[in-house]
Amino acid sequence: MQAAQARWQEFWEADGTFVPLDDGSKERRYMLDMFPYPSGDLHMGHAEAFVMGDVVARYWKLRGYDVMHPIGWDSFGLPAENAAIARDAHPAEWTYKNIETQATSFKRYALSFDWSRRLHTSDPEYYRWTQWLFLRFFERGLAYRKDSFVNWCPQDQTVLANEQVVDGRCERCGAEVTKRQLNQWYFKITEYAQRLLDDMEQIEGKWPDRVLAMQRNWIGRSQGAYVDFKIEGRDEPVTVFTTRPDTLYGATFFVVAPDAPIAAELCAPQQRAELDAYLEQVKKATEIERQSTEREKTGVFLGTYAINPVNGEKLPVWAADYVLSDYGTGAIMAVPAHDQRDLDFARKFGIPVRVVLETGLPDPAESGVATPGDGSYVNSPALEGLEDKAAGVAKMCEFLEANHAGQAAVMFRLRDWLLSRQRFWGCPIPIVHCPGCGEVPVPDDQLPVELPDLRGQALAPKGTSPLAAASDWVNVPCPKCGRPAKRDADTMDTFVDSSWYYFRYCSPGCEDAPFRRADIDKWMPVAQYVGGVEHAILHLLYSRFFTTVLVDMGMVGFTEPFTRLMNQGQVINGGKAMSKSLGNGVDLGEQIDNYGVDAVRTTMVFAGPPEDDIDWADMSPGSSLKFLQRAYRIAAEAQAPVGADPAAGEKALRQVTHRTVAAVTEAVESQRFNVAVARVMELVNAARKTIDGPAGPADPAVREAAEAIAVMLSLVAPYVAEEMWEALGHQPSVAATTWPQADPALLVSEQVTCVVQVQGKVRAKLQVSPDATDAQLTELALADPGVQRALDGRDVRQVIVRAPKLVSIVPA
Numbered sequence: 011m012q013a014a015q016a017r018w019q020e021f022w023e024a025d026g027t028f029v030p031l032d033d034g035s036k037e038r039r040y041m042l043d044m045f046p047y048p049s050g051d052l053h054m055g056h057a058e059a060f061v062m063g064d065v066v067a068r069y070w071k072l073r074g075y076d077v078m079h080p081i082g083w084d085s086f087g088l089p090a091e092n093a094a095i096a097r098d099a100h101p102a103e104w105t106y107k108n109i110e111t112q113a114t115s116f117k118r119y120a121l122s123f124d125w126s127r128r129l130h131t132s133d134p135e136y137y138r139w140t141q142w143l144f145l146r147f148f149e150r151g152l153a154y155r156k157d158s159f160v161n162w163c164p165q166d167q168t169v170l171a172n173e174q175v176v177d178g179r180c181e182r183c184g185a186e187v188t189k190r191q192l193n194q195w196y197f198k199i200t201e202y203a204q205r206l207l208d209d210m211e212q213i214e215g216k217w218p219d220r221v222l223a224m225q226r227n228w229i230g231r232s233q234g235a236y237v238d239f240k241i242e243g244r245d246e247p248v249t250v251f252t253t254r255p256d257t258l259y260g261a262t263f264f265v266v267a268p269d270a271p272i273a274a275e276l277c278a279p280q281q282r283a284e285l286d287a288y289l290e291q292v293k294k295a296t297e298i299e300r301q302s303t304e305r306e307k308t309g310v311f312l313g314t315y316a317i318n319p320v321n322g323e324k325l326p327v328w329a330a331d332y333v334l335s336d337y338g339t340g341a342i343m344a345v346p347a348h349d350q351r352d353l354d355f356a357r358k359f360g361i362p363v364r365v366v367l368e369t370g371l372p373d374p375a376e377s378g379v380a381t382p383g384d385g386s387y388v389n390s391p392a393l394e395g396l397e398d399k400a401a402g403v404a405k406m407c408e409f410l411e412a413n414h415a416g417q418a419a420v421m422f423r424l425r426d427w428l429l430s431r432q433r434f435w436g437c438p439i440p441i442v443h444c445p446g447c448g449e450v451p452v453p454d455d456q457l458p459v460e461l462p463d464l465r466g467q468a469l470a471p472k473g474t475s476p477l478a479a480a481s482d483w484v485n486v487p488c489p490k491c492g493r494p495a496k497r498d499a500d501t502m503d504t505f506v507d508s509s510w511y512y513f514r515y516c517s518p519g520c521e522d523a524p525f526r527r528a529d530i531d532k533w534m535p536v537a538q539y540v541g542g543v544e545h546a547i548l549h550l551l552y553s554r555f556f557t558t559v560l561v562d563m564g565m566v567g568f569t570e571p572f573t574r575l576m577n578q579g580q581v582i583n584g585g586k587a588m589s590k591s592l593g594n595g596v597d598l599g600e601q602i603d604n605y606g607v608d609a610v611r612t613t614m615v616f617a618g619p620p621e622d623d624i625d626w627a628d629m630s631p632g633s634s635l636k637f638l639q640r641a642y643r644i645a646a647e648a649q650a651p652v653g654a655d656p657a658a659g660e661k662a663l664r665q666v667t668h669r670t671v672a673a674v675t676e677a678v679e680s681q682r683f684n685v686a687v688a689r690v691m692e693l694v695n696a697a698r699k700t701i702d703g704p705a706g707p708a709d710p711a712v713r714e715a716a717e718a719i720a721v722m723l724s725l726v727a728p729y730v731a732e733e734m735w736e737a738l739g740h741q742p743s744v745a746a747t748t749w750p751q752a753d754p755a756l757l758v759s760e761q762v763t764c765v766v767q768v769q770g771k772v773r774a775k776l777q778v779s780p781d782a783t784d785a786q787l788t789e790l791a792l793a794d795p796g797v798q799r800a801l802d803g804r805d806v807r808q809v810i811v812r813a814p815k816l817v818s819i820v821p822a
Contacts, residue, residue, distance in 0.1 A: 011606045011729075018732050018742075019117050027743050028071075028079060028122040032532070036076035040533045041067040042512055042572075044541030044549070045082045048108035049089055052115040054581040054588065054598050054626065055542075060121055061611045062578050062620045062683065063540035065725045067122050069678050070537075072721060072749040078533055079122055080515040082129035083109050086137075086504045088166065088182060091435040091469055098466035101435040105132060115599075120607055120728045122745065127518040131507035132435070136514065138458035139524035140507055141440040143556075145451050146563060148441070152198045155449070159269045159293070159335065160428065162190035167471025168432045169194065175296050189269065189293035195439060195500065197427040199555045203229050204420075206554055209569045217575040218621070221546040228547050230423020235407050237343065237416040239264060239316040241276060241327070248272060248316065251338040251421045254345070255410065256402035259390040260366035261325060261343040262356065264316040265309070268292050268329040270340030276327055278313025285310050285329055292331045300331045307332065307355040318343075319415035320392065320406075330355060336425050350380040366390045427552065429503040434461065434469050434476040436501030444488035444495040453489055459497065475499040508549055509556040512536055512571060530566050539572035542580075550575070576681060579623040581614075596626050608727035609635040615726045616687040637691060638730045641723060644697045645716040645734035649708040652739045659711025661756075666696040667715045668756035674722050675752070683726070690722050713738065718750045766791045767818045768800040784811040791817040 043063040067079040090101035147153040161170040165185035174181050234253035266273045268289050277285045288310045309330035316325045346356035347365045363375035369385035387393040410416030438459045440452040462483040469476050478499035488495040516533045517525040557571040583594040612634040617624040670693040677686040697715040701707045724731035724744045735744035766774040774794040805822040
């Protein structure tokens with residue numbers, strides 16, 4: 011087993027079996043797996059994820075397509091930096107050692123990769139172009155800096171995205187997360203929010219519905235209005251966004267986010283100390299916690315009032331943590347009768363509750379339950395007589411615009427992409443900060459800005475980026491004026507690296523651009539992308555954003571980079587996720603050593619549909635191994651010579667073979683790979699029955715079956731398939747042959763079921779020839795014992811025949 015695996019690995023590499031021709035002689039197909047992070051050797055999750063994509067790539071190649079199936083590594087990231095600190099080493103040492111370990115395991119796992127296109131995002135020749143793309147975004151106003159409160163991990167000493175905070179703690183190290191105000195780089199993804207929504211029509215029905223729903227919810231388009239509230243003692247009004255401007259008459263107070271700059275601006279001097287103390291308290295809570303309806307409401311009165319533009323009422327201005335600084339304008343009008351969080355706050359702090367929608371439900375002031383739905387308008391002079399929400403919203407927008415107090419608007423939940431990271435092992439941001447010139451881009455001919463040689467404790471968290479302490483690196487002349495300046499000391503979020511890597515695969519080694527447009531036009535968009543649903547939002551949304559920007563730059567001609575998306579499930583053990591703490595981990599290497607690569611691959615594919623979780627405790631790679639051994643013996647025992655005419659063979663086996671080919675083709679096309687394996691198993695059993703029967707192993711139908719088994723099995727068990735193909739007398743590789751074609755004549759069933767009814771009740775089911783005549787069917791039906799019992803001696807008045815599937819008998 012080990013020798014065969016090594017032999018075929020060497021052959022595939024020397025032969026270039028999986029390197030695409032790229033000469034236009036065949037239709038191109040781009041198959042892509044989400045590239046791995048080099049955290050160690052491959053694990054069971056990798057085994058499942060990558061075999062699913064490999065089935066698709068191998069199938070397409072056999073169907074005659076020119077397939078590109080590249081591999082690379084998402085090789086920047088915090089784990090490497092932490093490992094370097096612990097080992098007193100450079101992160102590259104840990105990273106590239108793990109990459110080589112994974113590369114060896116990928117080859118052993120028989121994945122049909124084109125290794126000539128291999129890339130690593132931590133290579134200077136790759137991140138040179140990451141920096142180049144950043145600068146193009148910067149030129150277009152899509153990369154900018156601003157001060158903002160961010161999630162801060164005090165242990166890792168870096169910024170965390172909201173998704174990296176779990177139950178108030180860092181998902182990486184478990185430390186309690188705090189808030190910190192930093193000047194950070196952002197990508198203006200919000201400028202593309204509507205286009206990202208609109209373009210999803212192109213991938214409807216091609217991506218999993220739940221992924222599309224998650225992206226739509228993340229972008230979060232809301233229609234409503236901007237409303238301007240004048241503030242006592244202030245010249246400039248404060249604008250809020252609301253989806254329900256029709257409830258303005260029900261606003262009884264005004265709330266700002268305590269961490270928004272507007273809170274400090276509106277706060278009366280006598281309330282400043284209370285606001286500052288409250289702000290420190292708020293910094294300890296995550297945004298998810300702050301938005302929870304279960305959370306007890308807290309807040310501080312700011313000592314000032316806003317003026318409701320529809321009735322002139324004075325509304326007390328509060329700072330409360332359930333309002334977020336970076337959603338909308340960081341301020342809201344509070345309508346407690348019709349919003350539960352507003353109601354909870356009002357009841358706690360004794361603020362009036364005014365009903366403006368009559369819904370027939372109890373008064374929220376008494377019941378404690380807000381009524382957010384639709385109803386007839388009350389206590390709303392401008393909307394009297396209306397009962398329709400759309401009409402109420404439209405009329406209020408007209409009122410606001412006529413009175414120069416607001417206007418209809420659209421708001422998105424999506425926020426700009428925070429990409430600054432205060433760590434070393436990432437792509438440096440190619441900006442120089444000059445006291446006189448400001449933010450100055452590093453000239454293109456000076457890219458890449460390479461990382462300095464820092465290692466060990468020089469990388470340890472100190473509250474600022476390790477790069478800031480590398481004085482020889484950070485201190486440089488300004489590219490514009492030549493005076494002393496400093497490089498930007500942050501690195502980019504690794505999601506930037508992974509937002510464009512699939513373009514680079516198309517132009518490996520390109521030295522004058524990130525990629526060539528001609529290569530992109532030939533290969534892209536990606537025909538099939540495979541990866542976990544955990545990337546449903548960030549990676550996939552960011553990649554779509556990058557692609558749309560590249561369209562605007564004229565670098566690509568499509569907005570959706572991935573035509574189809576397949577999410578694989580998770581490999582669990584005993585009903586639980588594998589983890590060291592639970593002691594339920596399964597070592598992939600041991601499984602391969604015990605059962606072989608093909609048995610592990612077959613088990614993964616046969617376990618269920620790709621999107622389902624696999625519980626390894628319920629799997630039997632030993633059974634898969636026995637099946638593969640039986641399959642090999644079919645080829646080893648087949649005696650008919652190469653080229654023997656299968657038409658001279660046993661018809662029954664030929665029919666099973668061709669029906670199996672048709673069924674497996676349909677199953678693979680619909681990504682029901684487990685069903686495909688099941689059908690091949692049935693063919694193996696049928697072939698064994700023929701070999702052991704009168705026809706024997708010399709029957710040409712056995713060779714036909716064995717060849718079909720080898721080709722179809724090559725999708726999941728390539729080593730065994732290659733051995734079978736060789737045993738059958740063919741030159742390698744089975745991957746270079748063509749997919750078998752089902753003969754329509756052999757798909758026709760020998761017999762069909764004919765239902766016989768007596769007075770409308772089924773009394774018999776007969777197996778008959780599809781060509782049976784009405785007279786033959788009538789004779790067979792009347793002779794059936796069940797029909798005879800039903801007639802019970804009565805004469806037959808009429809026989810209705812619908813050949814070949816129905817005979818209906820009407821007794822006299």
